[in-house]
């Protein structure tokens with residue numbers, strides 16, 4: 001196989017025995033974006049303009065705060081506050097207060113790191129579909145993977161047309177790997193619940209011990 005930069009990251013994570021290869025890749029993408037935002041992004045007018053307009057969500061603010069460049073984050077947040085102060089104004093009527101409440105709430109729902117991450121991840125969703133179309137070896141890798149969290153499974157479905165003539169085969173392969181995963185989770189949840197029946201008191205939980213963390217990962221991915 002000839003790997004491009006983006007296909008290299010895909011192969012590397014599909015070869016690993018991991019919970020969701022796309023969650024792992026997304027973590028790398030997010031970390032790179034955060035690093036760039038606090039380094040060159042502080043100086044780049046276009047980036048500053050976008051941070052000004054979109055800001056950060058709680059998750060990414062905390063991720064940025066954990067990084068060494070506190071000055072970078074402070075500069076970005078100073079810029080961001082210019083936008084907030086355009087909305088944060090004295091109001092003299094309840095009608096205007098309700099309007100401002102909506103405007104302030106919507107400022108809390110946008111994030112430049114989420115925007116950049118989504119844009120970057122779309123390239124990987126497309127690459128995965130294209131690899132399935134072109135590489136037999138990759139079909140095997142997908143078939144023997146552990147499936148995906150539901151968010152990333154949905155994204156792979158959304159971009160499945162990039163597998164072109166192999167789309168139907170790709171959808172079937174995705175469904176098989178995902179249904180194995182979800183059926184196993186349901187089986188473990190049932191086993192976990194059954195062990196709490198008084199007739200089963202004292203019996204070991206075995207694999208079912210992880211039933212709830214496992215279903216959490218199925219729904220929300222691994223943080």
Ligand SMILES: [Zn+2]
Nearest residue numbers: 020023149152
């Ligand atoms: Zn995931």
Ligand SMILES: [Zn+2]
Nearest residue numbers: 057060111114
């Ligand atoms: Zn975010």
